[in-house]
Structure formats: C-alpha cells, structure tokens
Amino acid sequence: MATVTFTANLQQHLAAPPIEAAGRTVREVLEAAFQSNPRLKSYVVDDQGAIRRHMVVFVNGRAIADRLGLTDAVPEGAEVYVMQALSGG
Amino acid sequence: MSDRIFAATRKGLFTIERGASGWKVARAAFLGSTAGLSYRDPRNGDVFVTLGHGHFGSKLHKSTDNGETWKECAAPVYPKKPEGLSDKDGAGKEVDWNLKAIWSMAAGGENEPGALWAGTIPGGLFKSTDSGASWNLVRPLWDHPKRHEWFGGGADDPGIHSVCVDPRDSRHVRIGISCGGVWMTADGGETWTCRADGMRAEYMPPARQRDPNIQDPHIMVQCAAKPDALWVQHHNGIFRTTDGAKSWTEITNVPPSVFGFAVAVHPTEPDTAWFVPARKDEYRYPVDGKVVVSRTRDGGKTFETLRKGLPQEHAYDLTFRHALDIDSTGNRLAFGSTTGSLWVTEDQGDSWITVSEHLPPIYCVRFG
Numbered sequence: 001m002a003t004v005t006f007t008a009n010l011q012q013h014l015a016a017p018p019i020e021a022a023g024r025t026v027r028e029v030l031e032a033a034f035q036s037n038p039r040l041k042s043y044v045v046d047d048q049g050a051i052r053r054h055m056v057v058f059v060n061g062r063a064i065a066d067r068l069g070l071t072d073a074v075p076e077g078a079e080v081y082v083m084q085a086l087s088g089g
Numbered sequence: 090m091s092d093r094i095f096a097a098t099r100k101g102l103f104t105i106e107r108g109a110s111g112w113k114v115a116r117a118a119f120l121g122s123t124a125g126l127s128y129r130d131p132r133n134g135d136v137f138v139t140l141g142h143g144h145f146g147s148k149l150h151k152s153t154d155n156g157e158t159w160k161e162c163a164a165p166v167y168p169k170k171p172e173g174l175s176d177k178d179g180a181g182k183e184v185d186w187n188l189k190a191i192w193s194m195a196a197g198g199e200n201e202p203g204a205l206w207a208g209t210i211p212g213g214l215f216k217s218t219d220s221g222a223s224w225n226l227v228r229p230l231w232d233h234p235k236r237h238e239w240f241g242g243g244a245d246d247p248g249i250h251s252v253c254v255d256p257r258d259s260r261h262v263r264i265g266i267s268c269g270g271v272w273m274t275a276d277g278g279e280t281w282t283c284r285a286d287g288m289r290a291e292y293m294p295p296a297r298q299r300d301p302n303i304q305d306p307h308i309m310v311q312c313a314a315k316p317d318a319l320w321v322q323h324h325n326g327i328f329r330t331t332d333g334a335k336s337w338t339e340i341t342n343v344p345p346s347v348f349g350f351a352v353a354v355h356p357t358e359p360d361t362a363w364f365v366p367a368r369k370d371e372y373r374y375p376v377d378g379k380v381v382v383s384r385t386r387d388g389g390k391t392f393e394t395l396r397k398g399l400p401q402e403h404a405y406d407l408t409f410r411h412a413l414d415i416d417s418t419g420n421r422l423a424f425g426s427t428t429g430s431l432w433v434t435e436d437q438g439d440s441w442i443t444v445s446e447h448l449p450p451i452y453c454v455r456f457g
Contacts, residue, residue, distance in 0.1 A: 014161075046146065047186060
C-alpha cells in the first residue's frame with residue numbers, strides 16, 4: 001500500500017483527504033485512489049490520462065519521470081504526493 | 090422580461106438581480122476561480138457555469154435553482170488520441186486532444202429535451218442528451234479533413250465560440266469558429282459544410298483572404314424569430330446573412346469602428362443589432378477612451394452611436410465576445426468589460442445604468 005496525499009489547494013473545489021491505495025506503479029496507485037473518489041480524477045489527469053501540465057507527482061520525494069504513462073514504480077509503503085507545479089511564479 | 094443576470098468573471102460568477110432599488114449584485118459563487126461562460130437553458134431554466142482551474146482543468150457546474158446552489162456535472166472529455174497520429178492545425182501545430190475550455194453552450198430544440206451543445210477549445214463540438222450528465226464528441230466534424238486548416242484566433246488553439254440551433258428544425262445547427270469560419274449541419278451533426286462565403290480576412294495573405302475556412306468570426310448570433318438572419322462581429326469587420334449563412338455581406342459604415350468582439354440581435358427584429366466597438370486589433374480599447382454601443386435598426390445601412398450613461402472620458406473598458414446579451418423582450422441589454430464594469434439598458438440602449446465598476450474582469454454576461 002502507498003499513502004497518497006493531495007495538494008491542499010484542491011480542497012476549495014472538492015474533498016481530497018489522504019488515502020491508502022494499492023499498486024506497483026503510479027498509474028495503479030492513482031487509479032485505486034480515484035476509485036474511492038471518482039470526481040478527483042479529472043482534477044489530476046487530463047483527457048489523455050497524463051498528469052495535468054501544471055501538476056506534479058512525487059514518489060518518496062522524487063518527481064516522477066513518466067508523466068504520460070505513469071509507469072514509475074511505487075515501492076511498498078511509499079509516500080505519494082500530488083502537488084501543484086509552481087509554474088508562472 | 091428578465092430581472093436576473095449571470096456575469097462570469099476572472100474571479101467567480103456573480104448573480105445580479107433587479108429589485109426595488111434597481112440592479113444589484115445579489116450573490117457571488119466560486120470566488121477566486123475563473124468563470125469563463127454562463128449559460129441558461131431557456132427550456133427548463135438550468136443554469137451552467139464553466140470554470141477554468143489553471144492547474145486542475147476545465148469544469149462545468151449546473152444550478153437548478155437560479156444560481157443559489159451548484160453541483161459539478163461532467164465536462165466534455167476528448168477521446169484517446171490514436172498513438173502515432175499526426176494531427177496538425179492550420180498553423181502547423183500538433184493538436185492536443187485535451188479540453189482547454191468550454192467556449193460556448195446552446196440548448197437543443199424544444200423537441201429534444203436534455204440536448205445541449207458545447208463548443209470547445211481546441212475545436213471540438215460536443216453534444217449531451219442528458220442535460221450535461223455526459224458528453225460525446227461530434228466525430229463527423231472533428232474528423233472532417235478541413236478541420237486541419239483551422240488555427241487559433243481568440244486563443245492559442247482553434248475554438249468554437251458560437252452555436253446557433255435553428256428553432257424551426259433543431260437538426261440545423263450553425264457554429265462559429267476562431268479561426269475556422271462558420272460551419273453548418275442540416276442533419277443534427279452527421280455532415281458539415283463551411284458557410285462563410287463573403288467573409289474577408291485582412292490578416293491573411295491576399296490569396297487566402299476570401300477563404301471561408303480561415304475566417305475569424307469573433308461571435309455569431311441568430312435572430313430567434315427569423316433564424317435565417319444572423320450577424321457576425323468578425324476580426325476585421327461586421328458581416329450579416331439573411332439566407333441562413335449561404336452568403337454573407339460585409340457592413341462597412343459603422344461609426345466609430347467596425348472592430349469589436351460582441352454583437353446582440355433583437356429576438357424578433359432581424360435588422361436590429363447592437364455592437365460594442367473598439368479601436369482595431371493592435372490597440373483594443375474604446376475609440377478615444379469613450380465607451381459606446383453601436384445600434385442599427387435597418388440591417389446595417391445606418392448606425393446610431395449610443396453613449397447616454399456610459400463613461401466618456403479615459404475609459405478603457407473592452408467588451409469580450411460573450412459579454413453582451415439581450416433578453417427575450419428585446420428591450421433589455423447588458424454588457425460587461427475587462428475592467429469590471431457592468432451596464433444595463435431597459436430601453437434598447439437609449440440610456441444605460443451602471444450596475445458596478447468594480448467587478449473582476451468580465452468574460453460573459455447572460456440574462457437568466
């Protein structure tokens with residue numbers, strides 16, 4: 001299981017508390033998280049299933065490399081953070 | 090007659106109501122979020138607002154109680170782009186199959202309750218048959234080979250900002266695209282043809298200036314009682330048609346300027362229309378710093394310049410394409426500006442009432 005934490009700035013639009021989710025890749029972990037909170041999905045990934053351009057996902061403190069396929073590995077017990085990218089100041 | 094206005098702004102949606110003491114802001118919703126479009130379905134009173142969350146994407150919310158409470162509904166979603174597909178626009182840029190913005194909404198006909206159209210950036214038209222609970226991309230238009238000639242005008246990518254459903258036959262739909270001219274279907278969206286003959290594009294090389302498929306209509310509106318009469322405020326002029334968009338005629342004698350974004354047409358008098366002019370495209374502010382409205386009552390042969398109640402000194406309010414509206418009586422109009430001013434007239438523009446000068450930048454004004 002991994003713990004997925006979402007940026008606090010999402011809270012003004014919808015409830016997105018931290019959640020325990022199973023999976024071996026970022027795609028599997030996020031899909032598991034969205035299953036229990038379906039509305040959340042479109043706020044994090046775009047129409048093509050990629051991480052939204054101005055969002056960033058960290059696994060144990062490192063930004064993921066594959067923003068389109070979400071194939072980065074998620075170790076057991078990992079901390080996954082879904083944050084806003086600080087673009088444009 | 091409508092006593093309510095929904096103003097979508099850079100910092101939320103404002104509901105303005107006419108009470109005993111006149112027009113006042115009654116409510117604010119989604120404060121801090123960018124509200125790009127407001128729309129009221131005239132058939133059942135459903136109100137929609139589109140929100141553009143910079144980080145989190147474009148969303149759609151719906152109210153069934155005149156804007157007092159809101160619930161998120163589905164936004165259009167582009168289908169999966171086939172792997173390896175090269176899908177370039179008219180500027181040579183690869184088209185990103187992602188919803189950038191919902192740029193127009195229109196109710197289907199009286200005979201198809203629940204039907205809604207949504208025009209979007211980057212150029213996809215969507216249809217809902219369940220009042221916005223789900224959406225489907227209109228594939229025949231998206232897959233039309235001539236879509237690849239469209240390019241961005243009002244935004245970086247092509248976008249559908251106008252959808253006009255013919256009240257006599259709801260299978261007849263005309264849409265306006267920046268920059269892709271005017272397109273029409275007569276069979277509910279199965280087949281489409283470009284219908285912008287007569288338009289002229291100053292921003293193109295001479296050989297392409299009359300090309301219908303690269304025209305930049307800023308907005309297109311349809312006379313409800315005479316649906317073959319439509320008006321377009323175009324990037325470099327004003328055009329009208331009286332034959333359902335088979336042909337367009339340019340209107341050139343418009344003081345103080347033919348440039349602008351917005352147009353409203355009277356619901357029963359097709360020759361009567363209003364515009365909010367500005368100094369042309371490289372400047373985009375009111376001519377001489379005076380906010381005015383241009384009105385024709387004779388199909389564009391002559392225009393009056395209306396200014397009573399509007400600021401006439403150092404005013405730099407620009408009115409965007411969706412920020413002018415007319416109510417169902419044709420007597421009341423309202424328009425909002427980039428500097429947060431909102432004006433209403435109850436006498437077809439002869440005089441104007443200032444509702445606010447301190448709202449956020451206004452993108453869309455709709456009577457509700």
